[in-house]
Amino acid sequence: MSMFSIFHISGSAVSAQSQRLNAVASNMANADTVAGPDGQAYKARQVVFQSVMAQNGTDQTDVGVQVVGVQENQTPGRRVHDPSHQLADADGYVTYSNVNSVEEMVNMISASRSYQNNLEVMGTAKSLLLKTLQMGQG
Structure with a gap:
């Protein structure tokens, strides 16, 4: 594996974590x-990742992380009895989204740290490559 593969791997991970942060932002919003009006409340979304490994004899730039999809959480939303609410159903219940704010905050912190760590990996690889070039000049 070349040093340049590190940039591809970290770059794909940064891109994947960026999509995860976007999903968290949408969930929190x-x-x-x-x-x-359709009776359906917003459903929390989670980004699904997959690691991509190099196959024997294939190009090393195919390694990294990819987003394989976005899944909706099928847990029913929270129902609150509020007959005066304009969107209450026939029984007087209002259905809210199934987003758990605490879980989303944990996801946001995790994705943010992963994003930052991958940027640090790219910075370290860049520094090592520059030092290698400087050694070759001396």
Whole structure:
């Protein structure tokens, strides 16, 4: 594996964590939304990753992390009895999204740290490559 593969691997991980942060932001923005006119409340979304490994005899630039999809959490939303609410159902219940704010904050911190760590890996690899070039000049 070449040093340049490190940039591809870390870059793909940064891209994947960026998508994860976007999903968390969307979830947090919709944490207190209620069911719309269709009766369906917002469902939390989670980004699904997959590691990509080099196959024998294939190009090393194919290694890294890829997003294979975004899954909706199928847990039912929280229901609150509020007959005066304009979106209450026939029984007087309002259905809110199934977003758990605490879980989303943990996901955000985890994704942010992973993002930062991968940027540090790229910075360290860059520094090592520059030092190698400087050694060759001397």
